[in-house]
Amino acid sequence: MRKHDFVASLVLLGFGAWMLVQSVRMIFVDLPGVKRVGWFIAPGVFPFILSTGIVIMALSLMVTTLRESGGLDRTYLDKLRNVLASNAFWILLAEVGLLLLYIFVLLGRLHFAVATVIYLFSAMFVVRAAAWYTMAVISVAVSVGVTYLFGNLFRIPLP
């Protein structure tokens, strides 16, 4: 766990530092109110406090994880390789991929009901949820139900 935390602390540190730079820019902005009252009411003050906090906490997390785990080593990379090779990981990746495909590609290009049938059937198929005809019936029934409920009853324009 701590080795994962070390990687996370590096990412957080980078993110925090980048946000810090952006916030500082927003502290010294040319706004009439800021000029009159002072820098401490600038739009960048709150993000500055928060990003400074994230940088400090990321550094603290890094020190803790280094102390407890000794940073990255060969065993960590081997373990990571094992996880990546596992069946569960690929199923998860497929499910994430299907969700992203549904949201970023299918919705808006196909009719909502059709896109939903495709997503539901394939998401259930990947985990072998039931017999194919059961999955097909469930996918169509849910898709038609959701489309009718939101599109007709709630009158929400579907994506």
Added chain:
Amino acid sequence: MEHFISSIVNIITNPVTLTTLFLANILGIIIGALPGLTATMGIALLTGLTYGLPTEIALVILMSLYVGAIYGGSITAILLNIPGTGSAAATALDGYPLATRGRAGFAIGITRMASVFGTLFGLIMLMTIAPQLARFALLFTSAEYALLGFFGVLISGFVAGEDLKIKGWIAGFLGMLLSTVGIDELHGYARFTFGSPLLMIGISFVPAMIGVFSIPQILDNLKLTLPPRIPTSDSMFPKWSQFLRQLPNAIRSGLIGTGVGIIPGVGEDIGAWMSYFAARGMSRKKEEFGRGSVEGVVAAETGNNAAIGGALIPLLTLSIPGSPPTAVLLGALLLHGVRPGPMLGFEFPGFIQEMGGILFMASLALSICGVFVARFFIKVLDTPLRILMPIIAVLSVMGAYAIHIRIFDVFVMVVLGLLFFVLLKLRYPVAPFVLGVILGPMIDANLRRAFWVHRSFVPFLTRPVSLILVVAIVLLILAQFKWFQNLFFHQGKTQKE
């Protein structure tokens, strides 16, 4: 009081409202009972889906679902030894052993009675404490609001962080930082928008909440297979005398649950555990705990349901949610144009009493629906999660989309959901993040407004309430350092010696 009664009368006399109250309660119990679906996720999902409904009906649905879901977790805790929600984890310790002894029906019945009692106890506390606290909160200025919001996020991170406390704070800070995206409220300045018009109106908190609560659960539960449940063969109606024997225990648990509920961002889970531990500590039959103690089951269930009323107290009076579900509820209230806080009594007179009325009706509905679900809908628990989870994903998409009819919100939901799928694996808690997203704009605006009015930092240290909050924040931060802990530990040791 008249608002409380009129709210109850309105619900009873309106068939549509009454039906939705019962349906939402049943849905809540089922959501709570299904492992992987939580009260918070249910409320987040329904917040999006009920956006177009009138405020009163939307609140009836959300509150009834909330009460039902907190109770529902105990059904699977008893029948499967898997708590449907985190708040039912303590119930499983004694509920499941009771079920294995052929008393599953009794365990379900007594937890239902304890849950109804707990909810009503929390309601009484809400009606008693909230108006006083609201009156006190009128003394607050921008400085106090900014500090209180910040303290709320910090304490939530402190309590919710299962691993390192700092992870809870990081989650809270990330949430607050995310809330700064978009046009700034005070100057109209575009922050972190990178020229994108979509980011100008900011990150909407409902899609963010739906994403972080539902996507990780959907992905985690796709591979989960539930064990067979224990059949309920005995009566689900315990005698009143059996419950009355537990009354002192229930009252104590109600007090603890409400007290824990009031603490920002803590909520029902801790309420249940603390009530359980208190019951065990004070019981004459300590050896029965963990082996099917009725006291344990009653304490845990009273504690978690009493926390509902407790969590509503800071939500309605200070705009600081007491638990993760109330954090989502705050979002729902804001969405419907209700701004909780000390001004609530002026803007919406009698709103707290009306919420009390809804809570009262929800607890009554629970006493009926609890039996109904346990008897007729119990087979829903046999639905494979592999079928249920993709359906939840589609509903999450619709929930995120329906608020602004904007596909960008769905993108936000999925991106944040996937981010938190990873962060949850690294044991970063969700609650402080959501609290940060919701309270961030309030802290930001009040902090700078305080600076603008006073033109210095001094009032933060000279006003009594601000000073107390500053000291509390500093102590909370210092408590993370070993030298500070050692200082107190060493002193404690010396005093003992």
